[in-house]
Amino acid sequence: MWKKNSETLLQDNFFLFPTKTHTCQVKLSRQALSYECTDEKNGKVDSHEVKFSDIIGCMCKKEADDRVPSVYFTVFSYPFRNKNNNLREKKEITFGINRCVRYDENLKIAINWRNVIMRLARGLPVTDAESCDLPELVKLLVLVNPHSGSGKAMEVFENDVKVMLKEADVQYKVIKTEYAGHATELMKTLRLSEWYGVLIVSGDGLLFEVVNGLMNRNDWIEAMETNLGIVPGGSGNALCCSINYAAGESFRKDFVLHSTFVLVKHKVLPMDLVVVETKGSRLYSFLSVTWGIISDIDYESEKYRNLLGGARFTVGAIKRIASLRHYKGRVSFLPVTKYIPKCQRLKGRAFSVGQLRSFTLTHSEGRRYANSQIGSLSMPESMCNGNSSEPGRVNSENNDVFHECGVNSNDSILSINDAESGCYPAFSDDDDDEIVREIMTAVKQPDSPVPSPLLPALNEPLPDSWVVLEGEFVTVCAVYQTHLGDDLLASPQSRINDGVIHLMVVRKGISKNNLLKLFLEFENGSHVDSPYVELVPVLAFRIEPESSKGNIMVDGEQVPVAPIQGQVLPGLAKIMAIK
Ligand SMILES: Nc1ncnc2c1ncn2[C@@H]1O[C@H](COP(=O)(O)OP(=O)(O)OP(=O)(O)O)[C@@H](O)[C@H]1O
Numbered sequence: 001m002w003k004k005n006s007e008t009l010l011q012d013n014f015f016l017f018p019t020k021t022h023t024c025q026v027k028l029s030r031q032a033l034s035y036e037c038t039d040e041k042n043g044k045v046d047s048h049e050v051k052f053s054d055i056i057g058c059m060c061k062k063e064a065d066d067r068v069p070s071v072y073f074t075v076f077s078y079p080f081r082n083k084n085n086n087l088r089e090k091k092e093i094t095f096g097i098n099r100c101v102r103y104d105e106n107l108k109i110a111i112n113w114r115n116v117i118m119r120l121a122r123g124l125p126v127t128d129a130e131s132c133d134l135p136e137l138v139k140l141l142v143l144v145n146p147h148s149g150s151g152k153a154m155e156v157f158e159n160d161v162k163v164m165l166k167e168a169d170v171q172y173k174v175i176k177t178e179y180a181g182h183a184t185e186l187m188k189t190l191r192l193s194e195w196y197g198v199l200i201v202s203g204d205g206l207l208f209e210v211v212n213g214l215m216n217r218n219d220w221i222e223a224m225e226t227n228l229g230i231v232p233g234g235s236g237n238a239l240c241c242s243i244n245y246a247a248g249e250s251f252r253k254d255f256v257l258h259s260t261f262v263l264v265k266h267k268v269l270p271m272d273l274v275v276v277e278t279k280g281s282r283l284y285s286f287l288s289v290t291w292g293i294i295s296d297i298d299y300e301s302e303k304y305r306n307l308l309g310g311a312r313f314t315v316g317a318i319k320r321i322a323s324l325r326h327y328k329g330r331v332s333f334l335p336v337t338k339y340i341p342k343c344q345r346l347k348g349r350a351f352s353v354g355q356l357r358s359f360t361l362t363h364s365e366g367r368r369y370a371n372s373q374i375g376s377l378s379m380p381e382s383m384c385n386g387n388s389s390e391p392g393r394v395n396s397e398n399n400d401v402f403h404e405c406g407v408n409s410n411d412s413i414l415s416i417n418d419a420e421s422g423c424y425p426a427f428s429d430d431d432d433d434e435i436v437r438e439i440m441t442a443v444k445q446p447d448s449p450v451p452s453p454l455l456p457a458l459n460e461p462l463p464d465s466w467v468v469l470e471g472e473f474v475t476v477c478a479v480y481q482t483h484l485g486d487d488l489l490a491s492p493q494s495r496i497n498d499g500v501i502h503l504m505v506v507r508k509g510i511s512k513n514n515l516l517k518l519f520l521e522f523e524n525g526s527h528v529d530s531p532y533v534e535l536v537p538v539l540a541f542r543i544e545p546e547s548s549k550g551n552i553m554v555d556g557e558q559v560p561v562a563p564i565q566g567q568v569l570p571g572l573a574k575i576m577a578i579k
Contacts, residue, residue: 007029007030008027008028008029009028009029009030009116009126009129010026010027010028010112010113010116010129010130011025011026011027011028012025012026012109012113013025013026013099014026014095014096014097015095015096015098016035016037016093016094016095016096017072017094017095017096018094019039020096021039021040021041022037022038022039022040022046023037023038023040024036024037024038024095026095028113028116028117028120028129030052030120030126031051031052032049032050032051032052033049033050033052033055033075033117034047034048034049034050035047035048035093035095036048048093050075050077050079050091050093051077051079052117052120052121052123054077054078054079054080054088055075055076055077055117055120055121056076056077056078056121056164056167056168056261056264056265057075057076057117057118057121057167057168057169057264058073058074058075058076058113058114058117058118058121059073059074059076059114059167059169060072060073060107060110060111060114061073061074061094062103062107066103069098069100069101069102069103069105069106070096070097070098070103070106071096071097071098071103071106071107071109071110072094072095072096072097072110073094073095073097073110073113073114073117074092074093074094075092075093075094075095075117076090076091076092076167076168077090077091077092077093078090078091078257078261079091086248086249086250087250087253087254088249088250088254088257088258088261095113097109097110112129112130112131112132114134115132115133115134115135116129116132118134118135118169119132119134119135121168121265122135122265122266123265123266123267134169137171137196138168138169138170138171138196138197138266139170139171139172139173139194139195139196140165140170140171140172140173140195140196140197140198140199140229141172141173141175141190141195141197141198141199142157142161142172142173142174142175142198142199142200142201143175143177143183143186143198143199143200143201143202143206143210144157144174144175144176144177144201144202144233145176145177145183145200145201145202145203145205145206145233145234146176146177148202148203148205148206148233148234148235149202149203149232149233149234149235149237150235152233153201153202153233153234154176154201156201156231156232156233156256157174157201157231157233160256160257160260161201161231161256161260164257164260164261164264165260165264167264168264168266170264172199177202177206180209181209182209183200183206183209183210183213184209184210184212184213184216185213186213187209187210187212187213187214187217187223188213188216188217190213190214190223190226192219192222192223192225192226195226196227197226197227197228197229197574197576198210198226198227198228198229199228199229199230199231199263199576200228200229200230200231200233201230201231201233202230202233202234203232203233203234203235203236203237203556204234204236204237204238204239204286204287204555204556205234205555205556205557206234207228207230207239207286207555208285208286208287208554208555208556208557210228211228211273211284211285211286211573212283212284214226215273215284215450220450224572224573224574225574226574227268227574227575227576228271228573228574228575228576229263229575229576230243230259230575230576231256231259231260231263232251232255232256232259235312235313236298236313236484236485236556237251237255237485237486238287238288238481238483238484238485238488238556239286239287239481239483239575240255240259241482241483241485241486242481242482242483242494242496243259243262243496243575243577243578244258244259244262245482245483245489246482246495246496246577246578246579247262247577247578247579249261249262249578251483251486252486255486262576262577262578263576265578266576267576267577267578267579268574268575268576268577269496269497269574269575269577269578269579270496270497270570270571270572270573270574270575271286271496271497271571271572271573271574271575271577272286272480272496272497272498272499272500272568272569272570272571272572272573273285273286273568273569273572273573274286274289274478274480274501274566274567274568274569275450275452275455275566275567275569276289276554276564276565276566277452277455277458277564277565277566278458278552278554278559278560278562278563278564278565279458279559279560279562279563279564281559282450283554283559284450284569285480285554285555285566286480286481286555286573287479287480287481287484287555287556288477288478288479288480288481288484288490288553288554288555288556289477289478289541289543289552289553289554289564289566290475290476290477290478290484290552290553291327291329291473291475291476291477291543291545291550291551291552291561291564292325292327292473292474292475292476292477292506292550293317293320293321293324293325293474293475293506293515294475294477294484294553295475295550295551295552295553296316296320296325296550296551297313297316297317297319297320298313298316298551298553298556299551299553299558300316300319300320300551301313301315301316304316313485313487313488314487317519321512321515321516321519322512324474324512324515325549325550326472326473326474326508327472327473327474327476327545327546327547327549327550328471328472328473328545328546328547329470329473329543329544329545329546330468330469330470330542330543330544330546331468331469331470331473331476331503331505331541331542331543331544332462332466332467332468332469332541332542332544333466333467333503333536333538333540333541333542334454334465334466334467334538334539334540334541335467335536335537335538335539336500336537336538336539337537339467339536341534342531342533342534343531450569452567452569453567454539454540454567455540455565455566455567458542458563458564458565462542466540466542469505469507471507471508472507472508473505473506473507473508474506474507474508474510474515475504475505475506476503476504476505476506476543477490477503477504478501478502478503478504478538478541478543478566479491479494479501479502479503479504480494480500480501480502480568481494481496482494482495482525487522487523488522488523489522489523489524489525490502490504490522490525491504491528491535492525492528493528493535493537496575496577497570497571499539499568499570499571500537500538500539500568501537501538501539501540501541501566501568502535502536502537502538503534503535503536503537503538503541504533504534504535505533505534505535505536506518506532506533506534507532507534509532510532514530514532518530518532518533539567539568540565540566540567540568541565541566542563542564542565543563543564543565544563545561545562545563547561548560548561548562549561552564
């Protein structure tokens with residue numbers, strides 16, 4: 001027999017449905033629902049515990065026969081199948097109450113248990129467990145793109161998502177998009193106060209439409225308070241992969257179940273956006289800007305979308321590596337910390353640990369930090385030779401940056417990076433605070449345009465504090481989520497709201513074999529250790545292609561091949577995700 005202790009919020013005796021022969025003592029603490037059932041036939045006792053972190057909802061039911069006063073409540077949970085994998089499975093447990101002769105009295109008990117369970121499952125406070133209100137109603141506008149991925153988004157919603165929304169007591173209205181751009185239009189006139197959030201059942205493209213629709217409203221400040229959720233219905237589903245990866249949830253097997261689980265836990269995180277400026281347009285991006293082989297694969301494999309779904313990227317990658325292209329141009333960026341080219345870090349001696357200065361931008365959540373560790377590796381000589389032409393400029397083909405900084409291989413990494421050394425000046429704390437002030441001032445002024453204080457006009461020169469790389473590139477990607485696809489862990493250090501863009505640069509000089517190897521390493525993120533890959537944390541970037549050949553993609557959507565630049569807007573969006 002259990003004793004009620006200070007941890008116990010509620011305790012009672014119910015019977016276990018459907019057996020009716022098992023009497024259970026059921027107990028609620030803030031962490032778990034526990035029950036101990038005795039089989040009346042053989043006296044066997046069974047103990048169980050269901051953690052609130054696994055519970056998504058609770059529902060009351062009555063008997064079909066109105067003359068029977070029994071009432072039931074069912075708890076819906078999705079615990080991990082076993083300790084050795086991260087796959088969840090549904091477990092439903094139903095308790096019956098027939099203690100009172102009157103139905104309404106049994107119902108009152110069931111409703112109170114349901115209310116407490118719903119609050120604890122959503123992480124809400126419970127002050128008086130004996131008389132507890134149901135959490136506030138959650139109403140979602142669900143947008144489904146019937147043409148995303150292999151065209152099964154509606155099926156995904158009907159078969160998998162709907163049932164979990166019901167279990168979690170989430171109300172919704174579904175709109176099937178009718179054309180590309182429909183979601184953007186809908187967002188422009190959305191009555192914000194009517195909805196807890198907007199749920200996208202599609203790929204990243206539909207969320208891109210939603211974000212841009214909201215950001216282009218005059219009241220974009222309020223509009224960006226809208227909670228955004230996403231369940232994978234596309235082919236890449238990069239944001240869903242990143243959200244699940246951060247939450248420790250599966251994003252390969254049972255992807256939809258795990259994404260919907262994250263969604264119905266009702267946690268919301270600020271998410272960084274990047275304001276992107278290109279020929280005649282200003283876009284708001286949550287994922288990436290890509291140029292070179294990555295964008296070519298994304299765009300050119302589009303035609304296999306319906307046939308192959310996610311596998312379209314693998315087929316596209318093999319094709320593109322076989323007939324490898326290089327892209328000439330200039331890549332500039334404002335580094336979070338003083339920039340040291342990877343070849344310089346690796347040449348001469350291996351540094352065991354490097355340190356990035358903590359970059360912070362104040363947001364309502366407080367200050368956030370981006371830290372990085374530089375691994376120890378050796379660098380092919382061919383990647384590190386040449387002479388520089390001017391400070392702040394690194395020619396990818398003929399530059400001896402090591403020499404340029406006026407240091408020898410015995411100097412420490414921090415002294416190489418001193419401002420006096422002639423290396424690229426870094427962003428100072430004062431600058432940080434200035435940016436924060438500018439963004440926050442604009443945010444407080446309704447109807448003012450979204451500020452981008454780090455970006456000069458596209459046709460204007462960049463300040464000296466920017467680093468410039470020139471030459472031929474295989475790819476340049478500005479990434480702000482961990483994943484660009486389920487087998488593309490492009491930027492393992494990215495966090496949903498770290499206030500940092502990770503700029504990945506692969507220059508000409510890598511063989512096809514090594515490039516293929518690199519693509520295989522993308523799956524677990526080990527490409528970051530490759531001497532051919534630079535991954536630089538930056539606040540802003542500019543890409544200036546020399547020719548208009550190839551593709552540039554913003555969040556997987558094609559834009560003209562022309563100069564393009566972007567700046568991080570820390571934590572501006574709200575995404576339904578678990579840290
Ligand atoms: N009803 C519709 N008909 C045609 N196109 C649509 C419709 N609704 C949305 N779109 C467009 O379809 C494109 C692809 O959508 P989405 O990105 O969601 O799927 P995906 O490309 O398969 O997934 P991912 O971007 O994750 O690879 C987007 O550009 C979107 O604007």
